Amino acid sequence: MCLSLSLCYTIHSSKLCNKYAFSSLEHIMSGTANQETNTSQSVVSVEKQNKIFKIIVIGDTGVGKSCLTFRFCSGSFPAKTEATIGVDFRERLVEVEGEKIKLQLWDTAGQERFRKSMVQHYYRNVHAVVFVYDVTKMATFENLPHWINECYQHQLSASIPRILVGNKCDCKNQVAVKLNMVQKFADPYNMPVFETSAKDDNEADHVEAIFMTLAHKLKNSKPIMHPLSHDSVSSRSGIVCINKSPITCKSSEDSHSADGGKSRCAC
Numbered sequence: 001m002c003l004s005l006s007l008c009y010t011i012h013s014s015k016l017c018n019k020y021a022f023s024s025l026e027h028i029m030s031g032t033a034n035q036e037t038n039t040s041q042s043v044v045s046v047e048k049q050n051k052i053f054k055i056i057v058i059g060d061t062g063v064g065k066s067c068l069t070f071r072f073c074s075g076s077f078p079a080k081t082e083a084t085i086g087v088d089f090r091e092r093l094v095e096v097e098g099e100k101i102k103l104q105l106w107d108t109a110g111q112e113r114f115r116k117s118m119v120q121h122y123y124r125n126v127h128a129v130v131f132v133y134d135v136t137k138m139a140t141f142e143n144l145p146h147w148i149n150e151c152y153q154h155q156l157s158a159s160i161p162r163i164l165v166g167n168k169c170d171c172k173n174q175v176a177v178k179l180n181m182v183q184k185f186a187d188p189y190n191m192p193v194f195e196t197s198a199k200d201d202n203e204a205d206h207v208e209a210i211f212m213t214l215a216h217k218l219k220n221s222k223p224i225m226h227p228l229s230h231d232s233v234s235s236r237s238g239i240v241c242i243n244k245s246p247i248t249c250k251s252s253e254d255s256h257s258a259d260g261g262k263s264r265c266a267c
């Protein structure tokens with residue numbers, strides 16, 4: 001396969017939902033990409049190598065995983081959202097105690113039909129997990145054991161940092177999940193709980209703080225991927241794109257706004 005076809009740089013994230021993207025992902029994770037792309041080789045020579053940490057973001061569909069990761073990596077609320085198919089992949093370089101590290105955010109699909117084929121990829125070499133629920137939808141909180149179990153099923157160590165995020169706090173009149181209930185749930189798992197809003201600009205610092213909390217926890221742990229191999233394909237911008245997908249991932253019926261907002265809150 002010609003890797004240079006599917007590896008590219010962008011300031012936006014892209015969907016990993018086709019065989020080219022899968023293959024590219026495998027190359028990156030196995031550290032072979034830099035041997036195959038001419039365009040990336042010049043980047044290798046000038047870039048400082050940074051530790052990379054993989055964080056998966058999981059939870060029910062529509063809880064705001066994409067918006068949260070977009071907020072952290074791009075500094076804004078996305079103008080338009082779509083149901084994630086497979087995984088969205090975003091990355092940001094942050095500084096912790098004088099050291100630059102990369103947080104690689106894997107924004108996974110909440111809908112079962114869009115995640116089946118990629119689940120095994122999500123759970124490989126994970127350094128931290130962000131569980132997300134929607135404070136306005138009790139079912140998304142009640143479903144958290146399902147996501148926690150999925151982590152166990154994929155042999156994720158209970159010792160890796162995990163946090164729980166209640167999103168959509170801007171919908172003040174619609175809050176259905178009480179924080180004390182969440183805290184009670186999270187305590188046995190030793191998970192810190194945060195409530196925030198990806199949408200509310202006033203909460204932007206809070207979203208930042210949530211991911212930086214993880215960054216601090218991760219800084220002194222061991223990155224699994226060799227930095228050189230990954231930097232070779234990613235370091236020109238803050239965000240990596242692994243595909244220019246030849247497949248359109250999105251149909252209008254999958255759009256988050258397609259149901260007229262019935263199932264999701266974007267108030």
Ligand SMILES: Nc1nc2c(ncn2[C@@H]2O[C@H](COP(=O)(O)OP(=O)(O)OP(=O)(O)O)[C@@H](O)[C@H]2O)c(=O)[nH]1
Pocket residue numbers: 059060061062063064065066067068081082083084085108109110111167168169170171196197198199200256257264265266267
């Ligand atoms: N009011 C409000 N709406 C939000 C917030 N975050 C996300 N949304 C809306 O919630 C809907 C779903 O957001 P996404 O980020 O795509 O949800 P997701 O969890 O990634 O969904 P999947 O990709 O299907 O797993 C969209 O209509 C967003 O505009 C928030 O903080 N406040």
